[in-house]
Amino acid sequence: MTQQDVIKLVLGNQLPQFEILDAEVDDFAHEVTFDLARREGEPYTCLHCGQQCFFAYDSLSQRRVEDLPLGPYRLFWRYSPRRIECPHCRRVHVEKIAGLTLRSRQTDRFRLYLAGKCENASVSSVARDYGLNDETVRRIDKEFLGKRELITPSRLCEKLGIDEIALRKGHVYATVFYDHERKNVLHMVQGRDKAAVFAFFEAMGSEWCSHVKVVTADLWRAYKSAVLKYLPNAKITTDKFHVHKYVGDALDELRRSEYDRQCDKTDFDLKRARFLIQKSNTKLDAKGLERIEQLKKTNENVYTGYILKEQVFSFYQIERREDAEDFLKNWASSCIASKLKPFVNLGRRLVRNAETILQYFVHRVSNGFAEGINNKIKVIKRMAFGFHDFEYFRLKILAATGYLRTMPSLTSYASNALPTLS
Numbered sequence: 001m002t003q004q005d006v007i008k009l010v011l012g013n014q015l016p017q018f019e020i021l022d023a024e025v026d027d028f029a030h031e032v033t034f035d036l037a038r039r040e041g042e043p044y045t046c047l048h049c050g051q052q053c054f055f056a057y058d059s060l061s062q063r064r065v066e067d068l069p070l071g072p073y074r075l076f077w078r079y080s081p082r083r084i085e086c087p088h089c090r091r092v093h094v095e096k097i098a099g100l101t102l103r104s105r106q107t108d109r110f111r112l113y114l115a116g117k118c119e120n121a122s123v124s125s126v127a128r129d130y131g132l133n134d135e136t137v138r139r140i141d142k143e144f145l146g147k148r149e150l151i152t153p154s155r156l157c158e159k160l161g162i163d164e165i166a167l168r169k170g171h172v173y174a175t176v177f178y179d180h181e182r183k184n185v186l187h188m189v190q191g192r193d194k195a196a197v198f199a200f201f202e203a204m205g206s207e208w209c210s211h212v213k214v215v216t217a218d219l220w221r222a223y224k225s226a227v228l229k230y231l232p233n234a235k236i237t238t239d240k241f242h243v244h245k246y247v248g249d250a251l252d253e254l255r256r257s258e259y260d261r262q263c264d265k266t267d268f269d270l271k272r273a274r275f276l277i278q279k280s281n282t283k284l285d286a287k288g289l290e291r292i293e294q295l296k297k298t299n300e301n302v303y304t305g306y307i308l309k310e311q312v313f314s315f316y317q318i319e320r321r322e323d324a325e326d327f328l329k330n331w332a333s334s335c336i337a338s339k340l341k342p343f344v345n346l347g348r349r350l351v352r353n354a355e356t357i358l359q360y361f362v363h364r365v366s367n368g369f370a371e372g373i374n375n376k377i378k379v380i381k382r383m384a385f386g387f388h389d390f391e392y393f394r395l396k397i398l399a400a401t402g403y404l405r406t407m408p409s410l411t412s413y414a415s416n417a418l419p420t421l422s
Contacts, residue, residue, distance in 0.1 A: 016098055017042045018079055025073075032070055036079040045096040046086040056082040057092050065100060067107045074131060077107070106140070115144035116407050119399065122383045138392065145395035148404040155179070156208060157186065160234070161367045162217040164192045165374055167381075167390075174390070175200070176377075176397075178370050180216070184401040185373060188394045194222045201230035214363045218242040219353055237359040239367040240316050246349070247312050248278055250342040254305045257342075268298040277306045280313055304338055321361040328354055373401055 018036035025032050043052040059080045067075045082095050099108050106114070117126045118141040127137040161178035167190075175196055177186040189196045201209055212234045217223040219238060227236045252274060259270040268291075276284075276291055284292065296303045311331055318324040328350065335347030350357060360366065380396055387393035398404050 030073050032073045033076040033078050044084045046093050047096040048093045049089045051088040053084055053087055057085045058083050065105055065107055067110050111140045115141050142392045152405045156211040159214045159365055160212050161370050162223050163367055163370050180365055183369050184403045185397055190390050197222050197226040216365055216367050235359050236356050238356040240360055247309050250346040251305045251309050253342040255302055258302050268294050281310050324361045325358055
């Protein structure tokens with residue numbers, strides 16, 4: 001392949017209205033800049049209406065745009081755009097140039113290339129590798145993610161999961177909506193109050209909402225209110241992961257209160273027993289079982305809470321809904337009868353929400369897979385050291401979990417019309 005063939009291939013369909021006049025090589029900065037001149041007889045395209053004309057109004061100052069790297073060199077095109085007085089819309093506009101977006105300092109295919117790189121790397125690392133500003137790469141990535149969302153078709157969902165994630169410290173949350181069947185994130189809204197959740201369902205429309213049959217969520221009131229108002233055919237199911245969490249939280253609250261009351265009065269260290277008593281009895285080694293026996297002798301209240309926690313593990317192994325209902329009723333009664341405040345409150349709460357908890361034994365769905373997605377969300381958040389732009393964060397999550405359509409290939413920018421050297 002000759003040098004001329006390489007230049008033809010590099011230019012491709014970028015700036016087809018121009019031909020190459022000269023090349024300037026800067027070995028110190030590792031840059032190659034090609035000077036371009038307009039081809040004779042090439043029509044101008046109006047940026048406003050898209051119509052063509054053959055007369056220019058005037059020329060603007062020279063611009064330099066960056067294209068895909070040429071080996072170890074950064075590649076630039078230098079040209080002078082024209083302004084035209086469009087005979088169709090009767091206004092003066094800058095011409096539309098194929099392969100370039102107005103006011104962009106990168107060609108379209110280079111911007112697409114950078115957005116593709118951002119799928120598997122942080123914005124700062126991509127910017128560093130290609131000698132660009134972080135904000136420039138972030139803006140390009142966000143733009144292409146937005147375009148991918150626009151071309152992603154709306155999909156009906158029968159089994160919907162709802163959960164919240166912490167955006168940062170200070171009880172700042174976002175609500176995440178999951179598709180159980182496709183195992184991806186459908187959407188994410190800022191906040192977890194009624195207004196935020198209601199806005200999602202209003203945006204999805206009545207047809208989409210009527211298709212939802214099952215919703216898994218925790219006991220947060222905003223979720224239940226939204227389901228009752230917008231999803232007429234759906235049954236809400238309290239996620240079993242959160243039921244286990246409520247029990248674990250009650251046991252931890254009891255442990256802390258007992259530690260404050262009996263600090264330094266027993267040989268058993270409740271402060272360091274948190275993970276011991278939260279772990280299932282079947283997963284304890286000999287030393288762990290020995291410490292549990294010691295707990296039985298030194299603190300009856302925490303041991304009672306531990307036994308109540310252990311009983312819950314068998315709850316979700318029950319096959320029939322009727323048997324599960326009897327178990328839940330008896331277990332909640334045991335919690336209330338224990339007179340341990342955290343478990344009394346828990347027992348009453350589960351009785352109030354027994355219907356949604358027991359729906360699990362009808363549909364057998366939970367948000368378990370969502371915990372894996374939440375870990376992926378945390379990794380993305382750490383890569384960016386936190387996101388200050390929520391919309392950009394939302395788009396990154398949709399892309400990372402497979403909801404958005406895949407990035408178009410660079411081959412879509414290929415062209416058989418190659419320029420010639422003057």
